[in-house]
Amino acid sequence: MNIVVCIKQVPNTNEVKLDPKTGTLIREGVPSIINPDDKAGLEAALRLKDAQGAHVTVLSMGPPQADAALREALAMGADEAVLVTDRAFGGADTWATAHTIAAALKKLPFDLIITGRQAIDGDTAQVGPQIAENLNLPNISYAEDIKVEGDYVTVKRQFEDRYHIVKVKMPCLITALSELNEPRYMTPGGIFDAYRAKEVKVITRQDLDVQDGDIGLKGSPTRVVQTFTKSPKAAGTLVNNLNPQEAAEYMLEKLREKFII
């Protein structure tokens, strides 16, 4: 079984501080990590490898520094690493990113693709499903448990108030949650092998069958105008012991109070 795990290198937001004057993130000097949901996806792939044998490839699209995230994945036990990098890919939104990653994935053998649910720096949760869409693959998001039997994957999918148990034939794409598992540590010998015995394969613009208008900033239909931290909602009011008539009147009154109706 060939598993490709897509990972993103992100700033460790636990260590990010806000600039008190501008209110923006200070990223300088903040260590980079593998995005937690992606790391859980990698751990899930490595567990499948331990249990039933698999070839695990990690793939990352990003600047050359993302090499460190891929080496970390190798040191944890991944077999192969691919870095998709080119100045032409810079400034990509989720649409262009997914389009580019999908084009790179077409160059690799895979039965199962695992991505994280979302990255802690952008929080969109879009790239995984968009890759699946680009490759015309079934997609199961929010995986909390993954089992493989023959050609089928059974996934326990987290939902707001329940779980879905979804069984799907491979090839398919799964997006993983950091709750899925506790990722293993690297091993010291694995680190030395990652730097001295293994290579990170580099894929650039010219290796991919894509149009210039579909990649990078040019290929990005969305623009980020502003980012902000959502302010938490105040707790709601609970009104008990009203009959339907009274409840309707109460709500009507509140809506009028706020000039909604």
Place this chain on the structure above:
Amino acid sequence: MDFTLSKEHQMARTLFKEFAEKEIKPYAQEIDEEERFPAEALEKMRKYKFMGIPYAKELGGAGCDTLTYEMCIEEICKVCATTGTMLSAHTSLGTWPIVKYGTPEQKAKYLPKLCTGEYLGAFALTEPNAGTDSSAQQTKAVLDGDHYVINGSKIFITNGGYADTYIVFAMTDKSKGNHGISAFIVEKTFPGFSVGKKEKKMGIRGSSTCELIFNNCIVPKENLLGQEGKGFVVAMTTLDNGRVGIAAQALGIAEGALDETVKYVNERKQFGRPLSKFQNTQFEIADMATKVKAAQLLMYRAAVAEDTQKVYSEEAAMAKLYCASTAMDVTTRCLQLHGGYGYTREYPIERMMRDAKITEIYEGTSEVQKMVIAKYALK
């Protein structure tokens, strides 16, 4: 001259730091309090292949280098010197002599098990009347056909009672003094071997420090390590390498104490402001940070020398002497900055100060290190 760590060393350090913080620190106080062997740490270090870091893959090791291994000891000792002692005694003292002096058969038999941690290693040189004067060994080994018979006892043996193999030194010819000492690999299951009393110590209290008793202990002839009569060389070279490990341990203790103190002086307020705003605190911290960095450079130099030089006794002795005295000095001053709280067991600083003291004593006292250094300096 480049003082930056390679990418693999940086990543290894990140690993050791995270591992120590998450897997070892939570137990450190409890292990000290209960004088309990850090079994859970050992289990995790086995799992993540920390038990043979500097040794070649062909021998069963991780295929890293001495610097990586010493950084591992350093990071672990920042949070728990007991756990560091266990790993250091296993790797530097219990495994290294077989890597260096073992026959191909001995290497094949013992190293894969030691390097994976299936076996825990130990080293037994010290006797009640043979400490610094290790040539005064009274334990005797007599060849009897296909085996040696060992009689005597050893004291202060780290990992005693938990180790599976012990590198044991005994006199095969008392009349020859140093040249009459031989080294043996003794398995805990050999007839006539037993573990005696466990010491109660001031520091590194979770580390098992025991007496070993040899009562007509039968050791197969093929377990002689190195040549007969060459045991003193085995012991001294092993201690050179072990000293770098103790330097790393001492350095880790000093760094750990400084980390805790920086946190404390930023939080603790007196006279309306954090202690860190007082110049005495600033000068103390500055002085200690400088000493710690100097100690680190000496230790790293010795670690690199171990892999690149034939003889590194001087580098190892200087690193151990300076790191140990730094550990003692820094932990004492850090405790002082903590004031009364530092003297309580609610804060780790008193444990660190107790743990620091042993680094000036074992694997050659600070005075022995000065003897070694003087020999080179007065040439």
